Amino acid sequence: MIDFLFKSSISLLALLIFYHLVLEKEKMNQFNRFYLLFSLIFSFAIPFITIEIATEIIKAVENPTIILFSQGSSQIIKETNHSAHLFWIIYGIIAAFWCIRFIRNLLKITSKIKANTKLDYHNAKLVLIPEKTLPYTFLNYIFINETDYYNRNIEAELYAHELTHVRQIHTLDILLIEFLKTIFWFNPIFIFYKKAIQLNHEFLADEFVIRSYENIPFYQSLLISKANVSLPLYLVSNLNFLVTKKRLLMMTKNTTQTKAILKQITLIPVFVVLFYCISIKTVAMEESSSHLIQKKSSLSKNQIKKETLPNKKESLQKVNTSNTSIVANNIVSKKPTTDSITSEEHPITEITQPEFPGGILAFYKFIGNNFKVPSELKGSGKVVLTFMVEKDGGLSEFVILKDLGFGTADEVIRVLKLSPKWIPGKEKNEAVRVKYSLPVQIEPSK
Structure with a gap:
């Protein structure tokens, strides 16, 4: 609003x-x-009216990295805003x-x-009123002093x-x-x-x-x-x-x-400038040179393999992207699960989980296409953060729960801010604000 x-x-x-x-x-x-x-x-x-223009930035990658995603969770936040x-x-x-x-x-x-x-007068009607006044008009009635x-x-x-x-x-x-x-x-x-x-x-x-x-x-x-x-x-x-x-x-x-x-x-440039300033939104999309080469070739057998997340025995599907390789949970259920946690301050109920446009794999690819690995990063570790998916699908309130250091958390937040609007979560077919948690495991490539 x-x-x-x-x-x-x-x-x-x-x-x-x-x-x-x-x-x-x-x-x-x-x-x-x-x-x-x-x-x-x-x-x-x-x-x-919003028109998104994708600006593609080509960047060479020296140190490819594997990013592992654990299953995220979401919870509806019911808050009283007095x-x-x-x-x-x-x-x-x-x-x-x-x-x-x-x-x-x-x-x-x-x-x-x-x-x-009332008297007919041409295509109007004269209304003769007793008070002293100048003629005035309302619709097809002309009011004049009698x-x-x-x-x-x-x-x-x-x-x-x-x-x-x-x-x-x-x-x-x-x-x-x-x-x-x-x-x-x-x-x-x-x-x-x-x-x-x-x-x-x-x-x-x-x-x-x-x-x-x-x-x-x-x-x-x-x-x-x-x-x-x-x-x-x-x-x-x-x-x-x-x-x-x-x-x-x-x-x-x-x-x-x-x-x-x-x-x-002269009105033409005025309306064009207003439309550009208000309705045109530029979305930055980074794409590495290695990804450009992959586009020209067919999928190889090395592009799909089985790996295991740390401490979890789950089947994972590997999807090659630009400067990163993304490993996502191969979940059997079509709809991800939601947490059913309750508290006095923020009561939680089961909801329809918010979703990135195109689904979870599209979200992982989006992260991979835009994530820039900090040059100082040598080891592996996990970044855990939460963010709010608003009623209009926008992302806000980014909170880092666990940081790997070397600017990795800031980089994850930067990429999430580039995200197009999500399909918002719903409760009883009504859009609601949803708190979404996302664990990200970053492993150096071998």
């Missing part, structure tokens, strides 16, 4: 800054509306407040529609302005961003997105009025004269939104088609 929020926020912020610096000042309002909405969709989708519970309680209370506010304003608008007179309507005190430009909001369905944009503000109330970026979207709506409506009536000075004076009337509802499109220098200048601005196309083309 934290990873999603961080990545989406980075994307939202970068695209919003680009909009304010490059696009907002240009008169290409339809494109800018699409850009703002697409920025929201793109920023929410990109954290879920701080997480408190966070979700606070989040839920505040989100409920904003949700109630959102629903309350929707009900206020719908009650106005039901309680007042007295002003019958006394013909509403200029034609104002009707045209509100009809643009109706035809282009600007209310849907506002409802979308307001919904996101309710769910992600802690993220101030959405406040700025809403302001940008609403201002763009006014640019679009002003553009239509100017194109229809061709009297910019009169329309500007009309807007300034109406600028002091406040509007209590935040879910509607209204004439009086940010009558500022930006809006008045946009009426007289002219952006050539060539300039607009060039500005739009």
Whole structure:
């Protein structure tokens, strides 16, 4: 969740800054509306996209080593995280407040529609309300003061302005961003997105009025004269939104088609850089020169043999890899066993064991392809460590229980950090955090 929020926020912020610096000042309002909405969709989708690029490093090996794996064990960790519970309680209370506010304003608008007179007007409906207010729009309803309507005190430009909001369905944009503000109330970026979207709506409506009536000075004076009337509802499109220098200048601005196309083309590197920084993950894969030679030849009889782990009478299968030879338990059962250890602090239950993508032999090959034998290592010994397989399959919390020295433990941890995400352990078909122990016996080759 934290990873999603961080990545989406980075994307939202970068695209919003680009909009304010490059696009907002240009008169290409339809494109800018699409850009703002697409920025929201793109920023929410990109954290879920990960493309791994394997970088292969060829390294010659002078001292091949045999690595022996004993059967690892796993155990589910059930822990009570009071701080997480408190966070979700606070989040839920505040989100409920904003949700109630959102629903309350929707009900206020719908009650106005039901309680007042409605008249057909072009492709919209006029709602005549008693309170003194400027015209404002919600979906295909235009709310205007009843007295002003019958006394013909509403200029034609104002009707045209509100009809643009109706035809282009600007209310849907506002409802979308307001919904996101309710769910992600802690993220101030959405406040700025809403302001940008609403201002763009006014640019679009002003553009239509100017194109229809061709009297910019009169329309500007009309807007300034109406600028002091406040509007209590935040879910509607209204004439009086940010009558500022930006809006008045946009009426007289002219952006050539060539300039607009060039500005739009600059978006390509922006989206490419964001996608590369957020979604592209480089995975280092070391491959020794000896392994490259083995790839070109067929399996020899020396590539499969029988060996015995220290102090265990088990059948072992030897798999040749790059700079190491890996010897793994040839377990008869398809599913490795799990420990059933219980404690008051960390209650343990039987689970579906986490698994490396491709199975245990693929995991051993991965270790062999990436493990670099410390040059100082002369003897043999065992490295024992534990690590946590998280709910999303990532590895964390590496703890060394027994170290052979000469940097062997650090090297095992380094290789494990290169690992792709595992298939997480499950309890009752629900992903759980699992503590995994891994004994590794390192023997010098003869």
